[in-house]
Amino acid sequence: MTSRPRRLALSLAAVSVLGAVLVPSVARSDGGRSQSDPVGAAQGLGMSCSPVTSGDGVAYTKCAGKLSTFDGIGLDTDLSIPAGANAPSPTILMMHGWSNDKTEWESDSRFGDGADKYHWNNVWFVSRGWVVVNPTARGFMQSCGQFDPDPKCATGWTHLADRSWETRDSQFLLGTLVDAGIADPTKLAATGGSYGGGQSWLLATSLPWTSPGGRTLQLSAAAPKYPWTDLLYSLLPNGRESSGPDQSRSHWRPLGMGKQSYVSGLYAAGRAKGQGRYNSSDPSDLGSALDMEYALISAGEPYDTNPLVPQIAAAFENKSSYYARAYFDQVSSRSIHEVPVLSIQGFTDPLFPVTETLQMFRRLKAADPAYPVWMVFGDIGHSNAQNPQGQWQPINDLATRFLDVAVLRRPGALPPQASAFVTHCPGPYEAERPITGVWDRLAQGSATATAGGAMNTSSADPNPADGAATDPIAHMGTCLTESPDVVDPGAVYRSWLVPAGGFTLLGLPDLSFGYSLHGEDATLAFKLWDVAPDGSKTLATRGVYRLAVAGGDPSQGTIHVQLFGNAWFFSPGHEVRLQISQADPPYLRPDNLASTLDLSSLRLVLPTREPGSRVLVPAPG
Numbered sequence: 001m002t003s004r005p006r007r008l009a010l011s012l013a014a015v016s017v018l019g020a021v022l023v024p025s026v027a028r029s030d031g032g033r034s035q036s037d038p039v040g041a042a043q044g045l046g047m048s049c050s051p052v053t054s055g056d057g058v059a060y061t062k063c064a065g066k067l068s069t070f071d072g073i074g075l076d077t078d079l080s081i082p083a084g085a086n087a088p089s090p091t092i093l094m095m096h097g098w099s100n101d102k103t104e105w106e107s108d109s110r111f112g113d114g115a116d117k118y119h120w121n122n123v124w125f126v127s128r129g130w131v132v133v134n135p136t137a138r139g140f141m142q143s144c145g146q147f148d149p150d151p152k153c154a155t156g157w158t159h160l161a162d163r164s165w166e167t168r169d170s171q172f173l174l175g176t177l178v179d180a181g182i183a184d185p186t187k188l189a190a191t192g193g194s195y196g197g198g199q200s201w202l203l204a205t206s207l208p209w210t211s212p213g214g215r216t217l218q219l220s221a222a223a224p225k226y227p228w229t230d231l232l233y234s235l236l237p238n239g240r241e242s243s244g245p246d247q248s249r250s251h252w253r254p255l256g257m258g259k260q261s262y263v264s265g266l267y268a269a270g271r272a273k274g275q276g277r278y279n280s281s282d283p284s285d286l287g288s289a290l291d292m293e294y295a296l297i298s299a300g301e302p303y304d305t306n307p308l309v310p311q312i313a314a315a316f317e318n319k320s321s322y323y324a325r326a327y328f329d330q331v332s333s334r335s336i337h338e339v340p341v342l343s344i345q346g347f348t349d350p351l352f353p354v355t356e357t358l359q360m361f362r363r364l365k366a367a368d369p370a371y372p373v374w375m376v377f378g379d380i381g382h383s384n385a386q387n388p389q390g391q392w393q394p395i396n397d398l399a400t401r402f403l404d405v406a407v408l409r410r411p412g413a414l415p416p417q418a419s420a421f422v423t424h425c426p427g428p429y430e431a432e433r434p435i436t437g438v439w440d441r442l443a444q445g446s447a448t449a450t451a452g453g454a455m456n457t458s459s460a461d462p463n464p465a466d467g468a469a470t471d472p473i474a475h476m477g478t479c480l481t482e483s484p485d486v487v488d489p490g491a492v493y494r495s496w497l498v499p500a501g502g503f504t505l506l507g508l509p510d511l512s513f514g515y516s517l518h519g520e521d522a523t524l525a526f527k528l529w530d531v532a533p534d535g536s537k538t539l540a541t542r543g544v545y546r547l548a549v550a551g552g553d554p555s556q557g558t559i560h561v562q563l564f565g566n567a568w569f570f571s572p573g574h575e576v577r578l579q580i581s582q583a584d585p586p587y588l589r590p591d592n593l594a595s596t597l598d599l600s601s602l603r604l605v606l607p608t609r610e611p612g613s614r615v616l617v618p619a620p621g
Contacts, residue, residue: 036181038085038131039063045180047079056109059083060126069138070172073156076142077173078102079182080122080132090187090408091131091177093170093203094122095196098266099274101141102134105192115392116193116225116380119400128400129408131182137161137195138169145275157277158270159288161195161231163318167202168209175211185215189407190222191399194352194382197227197344198319201360204339205324221340221406223399226381228352229360230323232316235263236297239524239545239561243358243508245366251322252313254551255303257523257544260589261473262351262382267294286315301521301592304550322359331367340372342402342415344395346381348423350472350542350587353564354508361439374402374414375439377567378421384472384480388427394434395421418442420506422567425479425538435506435567435609443506443607449576449616451494455513455599459522459591461490463583470527470539471587484535491581492599495531496616498570503614505540507607508565511578515547516556519595522547525584526563531575540576541566544588567609575619578604 039049039061047065054060061081066074082089096104107113107121122132136143139158144150159165170190177183190200204222211217228234230251233241238256240249267290270276279288286293286308293312296303303309317323330336341364343357357375364371376398378391398419404410416436435442466488470480487493511526526543543563547553570576582597583590608614 036087038081038089038182041180041182042079042081045176047077049081051083054107054109054123056111056123058110058123058127060123066142067135067173067176069169073138073144073152074150075135075138075169075173076102077133077135078106078122080126080134081182082126082129082131085131088178088181088184089129089131090189091133091174091183092125092189092191092403093133093135093174095135095170095190095192095199096137097192097194097196099140099269099276101136101274105134115387115389118389118393118396120191120396131177133173133177135169135173137166139277140270140274144277146271146277147275148277153277157279157288158290160290161199161202161319162287163202163206164287166199167206170199170203171206171209171217172212175209175213175215175217178215178217179211179213185217186220187407188217188219189403190219191225193225194227197224197352198229198231198321200224201227201229201321201341201343202319202324204341205321205327207326207330207336218337219339221342221403223342223344223402225344226346226349226352227343227356228320229356230320232313232320234352234356235259237544239543239559241355241359242562243355243362243565245362247359247362247366252309253304254546254548254553255309255313257546257591258297258300258589259351259587261471261586263294263297265473286312287318298589300589301548302550304548322363328363328367331364331371334368338368338371340374340402340406342374342376342399344376344380344399346379346385347377347420347564347566348379348385349381350384350564351382355562355564358439372406374417376415376419376434378434379423379427382472383476384478386425386427386477386479388429390428390430390432391421394431395419420567422504422569443609444611445503445608445613447503447576447606447608447614447616449494449496449578449604449606451602451618452600455492455580455602456596457492457524457580457582457599458490458596459519459582459594461488461581461583463488463490463581463585466491466581467583467585467587470542470584473586480539482529482537484537488579488581490583491579493577493579494602495575495577495619497619498572498574498576499614499616500572502570502572502574503606504609505566505568505570505606506609508562509541509607510560510562510605511543511603512558512560513602514556514558514600516598517547517549517553517595518597519593520549521591521593522582522595522597523588523591524559524597525581525588526561527579527581528563529577529579530568530570531577533573537577540568540570576606576616578602
């Protein structure tokens with residue numbers, strides 16, 4: 001594109017001007033509105049339409065049917081069209097999570113489930129004048145799932161959210177609705193959770209595309225929920241992701257350790273619950289060869305001498321907005337419309353932690369310091385997040401306000417750059433107020449803990465009780481706790497006293513220590529516990545790291561890693577306890593290669609909401 005870039009304005013006056021500039025000139029009638037029949041247009045696309053009234057009195061038309069995508073397969077799609085619509089409408093694409101289908105974001109009321117779907121479902125948006133698009137992703141259910149009899153589905157398998165397939169599906173679908181006169185080309189938005197959240201980021205960082213009828217299109221905004229931005233890293237983290245400005249470390253060399261309980265669960269659920277059609281016939285297509293890749297991950301180390309690993313890493317870049325180099329380049333050159341994004345991520349989500357949003361924040365701000373990106377963090381997302389309605393309700397109302405201003409150009413204030421909800425056990429029922437402001441200034445102080453002396457770990461540690469107590473799949477929707485008598489015999493433990501007044505961890509703890517590796521490969525699991533006076537432990541956050549000599553790591557050196565992070569209050573009289581293990585099944589896959597580690601000079605820095613620097617004193621014993 002050669003046109004001047006358009007940035008989202010922060011004042012009402014600028015929003016008004018933006019609206020005047022961006023609305024294209026079209027023939028007008030009937031009081032300034034272009035005439036069309038969106039329901040008739042949907043029927044013309046082969047959809048069946050009928051009037052619906054929700055349980056709370058929202059009248060709209062719901063259309064259902066298969067809409068052809070770019071390669072001719074049909075995507076099973078529902079449209080919710082506002083009652084009385086007679087012109088192209090603002091349109092939001094709502095994409096479902098892995099193994100689910102088009103119904104995930106559908107509801108019988110604006111209230112939804114009171115939490116994640118509260119004021120975030122088809123009824124809510126259609127009541128506010130949006131056309132809502134709910135498709136089933138390719139390779140699932142009636143969009144070429146295992147039991148879809150359509151002969152075109154022979155190669156209609158999932159490509160696991162690939163830009164060349166699923167993102168192109170989304171573009172083609174929105175383009176079809178624009179060409180039909182259903183969707184307003186200047187007011188297109190995308191959202192979704194997990195699998196749909198990652199795809200929302202992919203669509204937001206796409207270059208402009210062309211509709212089937214030749215119309216140049218781009219999103220007006222996106223609101224991903226608990227997404228990934230680097231999918232391969234999310235599933236196999238090596239500990240090198242960072243929330244900071246320096247984004248230079250490799251996310252796949254060495255290849256990380258598999259989040260075993262999640263990877264196995266997702267693989268099985270996609271095929272069983274989602275009726276997923278996996279590519280079992282063409283292992284050379286590394287973007288879709290899920291059976292082969294799952295077998296490789298499950299077989300485990302040594303990974304780093306396998307010639308397929310670099311090829312798989314390259315293929316997975318096409319599934320990850322973190323590698324949207326063409327988009328970043330055009331943002332840097334100011335030659336593209338910058339798509340505003342509100343990314344909603346979970347502090348307590350062990351599948352897609354908050355670095356998935358923060359690393360994109362850093363990349364976008366590096367390309368343009370004024371890039372319009374906002375972030376919300378809370379006790380939300382994948383298990384073991386609690387997903388309390390006291391956090392989801394204000395989050396979704398904030399996200400609605402974002403879309404009102406960014407897409408509909410309605411008067412109102414945009415959200416703060418960052419909003420962070422404190423984690424409580426149990427989670428709040430009543431609406432909670434977040435900590436808000438500029439991300440780099442939310443944490444106003446720090447608490448530093450150090451430890452020395454002999455510290456040794458071993459991969460031979462079976463770690464049965466501790467690993468079982470902290471598996472997020474086995475303990476869905478709850479804080480992870482351990483009784484005082486559960487101890488990992490092969491781990492290093494170091495504890496420090498919480499000072500008078502306590503403090504609030506806010507962000508991602510930094511951990512560094514020296515190491516000497518005896519062996520060729522090692523995985524490390526970190527757990528940060530809040531220990532009550534009675535000895536009971538609640539997991540505040542965790543982290544991972546992998547060492548591999550074949551992957552380029554020296555046998556001796558210093559490890560620097562960020563834990564996943566949280567907003568968590570440590571009460572006075574409690575202890576902060578760090579646990580370092582070489583085994584954490586079933587959450588993490590155990591390393592095949594035996595090793596031991598000697599550790600030294602440990603330093604843990606916790607960012608705190610409270611100002612000032614604290615030095616934590618070692619706990620007795």
